[in-house]
Amino acid sequence: MKDYDIRNIAIIAHVDHGKTTLVDNMLKQSGLFRENQEVGELILDNLDLERERGITIMAKIASVWYGNTKINIVDTPGHSDFSAEVERVLRMVDGALLLVDAAEGPMPQTRFVLKKALEQGLKPIIVINKIDKANARPKEVVEEVYDLLLELGEDESLLEVPVLYAIGREGIAKYSLEEESKDLRPLFETIVKHVPPPRALRDDTTQLLVSSLDYDPYVGRLTIGKIFSGSLKKGQDVVLLKKDGTTVRGKVQKLFVYEGIGRKEVEEAKTGEIVAFAGFDNAEIGDTVSIPENPVALPPIEVEEPTISMVFSVNKSPFAGREGKFVTSRHLKERLERETLTNLAIRVEPTDSTEAFKVSGRGELQLAILIEQMRREGYEFEVSKPKVITKEENGKIYEPIEEVVMDIPETYSGAIIEALGKRKGVMKDMVPLEGGRVKLVFEVPTRGLIGFNQEFMTITKGEGIMNKSFLRWDEWQGEIRYRQNGALVSDREGKVTAYALKGLEDRGVFFVEPGTEVYRGMIVGEHNRDKDLWVNVCRQKKLTNIRAAAADEAVKIDAPRKMNLEQCLEFINDDELVEVTPKNIRMRKKNLNP
Numbered sequence: 001m002k003d004y005d006i007r008n009i010a011i012i013a014h015v016d017h018g019k020t021t022l023v024d025n026m027l028k029q030s031g032l033f034r035e036n037q038e039v040g041e042l043i044l045d046n047l048d049l050e051r052e053r054g055i056t057i058m059a060k061i062a063s064v065w066y067g068n069t070k071i072n073i074v075d076t077p078g079h080s081d082f083s084a085e086v087e088r089v090l091r092m093v094d095g096a097l098l099l100v101d102a103a104e105g106p107m108p109q110t111r112f113v114l115k116k117a118l119e120q121g122l123k124p125i126i127v128i129n130k131i132d133k134a135n136a137r138p139k140e141v142v143e144e145v146y147d148l149l150l151e152l153g154e155d156e157s158l159l160e161v162p163v164l165y166a167i168g169r170e171g172i173a174k175y176s177l178e179e180e181s182k183d184l185r186p187l188f189e190t191i192v193k194h195v196p197p198p199r200a201l202r203d204d205t206t207q208l209l210v211s212s213l214d215y216d217p218y219v220g221r222l223t224i225g226k227i228f229s230g231s232l233k234k235g236q237d238v239v240l241l242k243k244d245g246t247t248v249r250g251k252v253q254k255l256f257v258y259e260g261i262g263r264k265e266v267e268e269a270k271t272g273e274i275v276a277f278a279g280f281d282n283a284e285i286g287d288t289v290s291i292p293e294n295p296v297a298l299p300p301i302e303v304e305e306p307t308i309s310m311v312f313s314v315n316k317s318p319f320a321g322r323e324g325k326f327v328t329s330r331h332l333k334e335r336l337e338r339e340t341l342t343n344l345a346i347r348v349e350p351t352d353s354t355e356a357f358k359v360s361g362r363g364e365l366q367l368a369i370l371i372e373q374m375r376r377e378g379y380e381f382e383v384s385k386p387k388v389i390t391k392e393e394n395g396k397i398y399e400p401i402e403e404v405v406m407d408i409p410e411t412y413s414g415a416i417i418e419a420l421g422k423r424k425g426v427m428k429d430m431v432p433l434e435g436g437r438v439k440l441v442f443e444v445p446t447r448g449l450i451g452f453n454q455e456f457m458t459i460t461k462g463e464g465i466m467n468k469s470f471l472r473w474d475e476w477q478g479e480i481r482y483r484q485n486g487a488l489v490s491d492r493e494g495k496v497t498a499y500a501l502k503g504l505e506d507r508g509v510f511f512v513e514p515g516t517e518v519y520r521g522m523i524v525g526e527h528n529r530d531k532d533l534w535v536n537v538c539r540q541k542k543l544t545n546i547r548a549a550a551a552d553e554a555v556k557i558d559a560p561r562k563m564n565l566e567q568c569l570e571f572i573n574d575d576e577l578v579e580v581t582p583k584n585i586r587m588r589k590k591n592l593n594p
Contacts, residue, residue: 006272007195008072008226009125010089012117013099014107014467015055015078018129018168022099023062023075025171027261029184030064057369059085059212061224061274063258066188072258072274080109080469081363083116084303084345088285090120091301092211092226092274095195097187098124098145099168102136105144108403108469111152118153125190126163131177135434138165138177162190198226198272202296206230206238208275208289209298213342219254219278223289226274228298230291233268240280241288241297249292254278285344303344306360307400307446307470310367310569311384312336313356315579317588318493318519323581324380329355332381335374346370360389362470364450368566371580380581382588385572388447390476397476400446403428406456408464410438415459423448424477445477446470451570483573486532488525489589490518494538498555504535510560511587512537521592523576526561532589563587 011019060075074093076086090096096117100106106114117124126145128138142163149158164187166173174181201207212224232238234255240248256263256276269275283289286300314320314329321327326335336348336357347360361367364386371383391398404425408416410432417427420442429441449468456466488508498514510525518524518537527533563571568578568587579586 005068006070006072006198007095007191008074008093008198008272008274009095009097009191009195010074010076010086010093010117010122011097011099012076012086012090012113012124013078013129014101014104014109014113015080017078017099017101017104017107017110019078019099020075022097022127022129022166022168023073025168026064026073026184026187027062029171030066055079057082057085059089061212061258062261064188064260066192069192071188071191076113078109078113079365080112080467081361081366081369082345083109083112083362083469084343086113087116087303088211088301088344090116090122091209093122094198094272095191096122096124097127097191099127099129100141100145101133102128102131102138102141102165103133104407105137105141106148107467108405109467111148112469114148115152118149118158123158123194124149124161125194126161127166127173127187128163129166129168131165132167132170162194164190200229200271201298202229205294205296206232206289206291207296207298208232209301210283210285210287210289211301213283213285214276216278221281221283222256222276222278223280223283224274224276225289227269227271229271229296231268231270232275232277232289234266237292238279238289239292239295240283241290241295243284243286243300247295248280248282250279252277252279284341301344304362304470305389306345306347306362307389308363308367308386308450309358309360309389310386311351311356312359313353313382313384313577315380315382315581317382317522317579317586318592319517319579319581319586321380323583325378325582327380331379333357335377335379339370343370363446364566364569368569372565375580375582375585378582382577382579383569384577385574386450386569388445388450391473398473399476401443401471401474402446402449402468403471404440404442404444404449404466404468406440406442406464406466407433407437408440408460410436412460412464413438413440416440416456416464419452419455419459420444420448423452423480443471444468445474445480448477448480451482454567454570483571484530486527486530487523487573487576487587487589488527488537489532489534490522490524490537491520491534492536492538493519496524496537497540498557499541500535500537500539501557502555503539504537505558507533507535510537510558511563513560514557519588519592521589523572523587523589526571 013019063072074089131138164173172181173184173187175186207229208225208227210223210225214222236252257266288297340346345362349358351358425442425444427442431439496512496514496516508525508527512524524537575590577588
């Protein structure tokens with residue numbers, strides 16, 4: 001295969017702007033599937049958590065053919081917590097499709113991914129998606145994207161980048177709004193014409209930058225990356241140039257290229273191809289694969305620093321070891337270290353205790369996804385309240401600030417402004433939208449957003465949309481008070497009874513239902529005052545030999561508030577922990593004695 005036969009492109013956008021759906025239709029229209037083949041939707045979102053939540057978590061690679069040109073497509077996450085995935089894969093591509101929602105326009109994450117693409121020297125192709133929406137405003141959105149390009153790139157040649165209009169869900173793309181189109185041919189033609197074909201960086205060696213790792217049950221550990229110079233052949237002797245300067249010798253045992261949504265074994269791959277090969281068990285993202293005769297390393301992949309940290313520790317609750325398969329500190333340490341190999345945004349550091357580890361990431365959602373993946377794998381452990389990571393420079397403490405963009409009904413704007421004001425948020429913009437809605441833009445310390453999601457949904461009655469992304473480091477903004485109410489805490493071990501809950505209903509909202517097993521120190525509800533209250537939720541009705549008139553009536557109690565993992569992480573205070581097991585998520589006090 002010659003160099004000009006390949007185009008490598010990443011699809012980048014804000015969350016929910018339609019990247020994965022567009023890739024679905026690119027795959028379908030390339031003739032990859034039979035006409036009567038059942039393929040479903042969101043083909044590349046193959047992780048259970050991605051399908052459940054409707055978001056992309058890991059970047060995926062697929063390829064399509066357009067004529068005699070092979071297009072390698074990298075689908076990236078749009079959520080800011082997973083931006084390291086975008087930074088990781090942009091080194092593999094030569095162009096970027098920037099998708100922007102025709103109604104929402106550029107959002108915080110659009111700015112971030114576009115900035116990263118321009119830093120890599122990629123000229124984007126702008127795709128205004130969802131032009132069939134009722135409130136679509138494609139012409140205004142194009143102007144907003146141009147403004148953003150000039151602001152970030154400061155290069156007037158960026159105003160000549162191609163613009164397409166698309167309905168990704170229906171597999172339609174066109175050069176202008178007036179044009180009739182039935183398929184994505186304009187998009188494929190624009191990619192072939194405007195994305196530069198790969199060119200070898202040098203002609204005296206082979207260079208592959210490790211951008212991803214995978215595991216195949218038949219061939220073992222796979223090293224994935226783009227060939228920047230030279231070629232790779234099956235059976236070839238190669239060296240792995242580690243980031244610390246050491247070298248490891250190896251051999252290409254199996255060599256694969258991407259074909260459709262799978263991989264195909266080949267004998268040789270040339271410059272520009274994205275390949276996966278077996279040969280190294282200890283490769284890490286950012287290493288370079290080269291040849292022993294003239295080993296030359298490529299610059300390693302750099303990603304932005306984490307902003308949130310949590311402590312993962314061995315479960316020490318009275319119910320420890322009942323439900324988990326992996327419960328020791330050794331299991332916990334090995335699993336967290338394994339995560340750092342493939343996830344560049346995660347950092348794991350030891351703490352004063354051998355049974356606890358400090359884990360840092362980009363946001364609450366990223367760490368919550370890691371916790372959820374671990375519990376599904378059979379791990380049992382405890383996690384602390386998320387804490388913001390700070391920096392100290394010239395005797396001053398700096399903390400991360402995030403830009404928050406909200407789309408809410410205008411009626412709730414006063415309550416939202418007041419709530420974020422208490423969390424040190426500063427309003428930067430307020431734009432009225434159609435249908436009695438308003439767009440609010442805030443700058444808020446990352447600390448202030450911990451635990452805010454639940455409050456936001458309550459204030460807007462579930463009608464609000466909130467997006468956030470890292471903006472900058474700034475001086476410490478002062479103390480912030482989080483949870484206003486105390487917790488209801490069980491004062492003994494046993495099973496919850498309806499009789500006990502009925503007697504305590506006026507004290508707050510419960511998270512448990514009759515029959516739930518509890519232990520001393522376990523949080524069973526939210527108190528309606530600002531102090532914790534230790535309660536007996538296992539109290540039984542005293543039995544007598546006198547039959548009361550209402551003895552046979554069922555006790556009616558309010559339905560409990562069901563708390564998922566993210567809500568638990570948002571709810572807890574510094575003196576509390578979340579206990580995570582494959583079957584249950586519980587909250588508890590660090591000190592189990594009242």
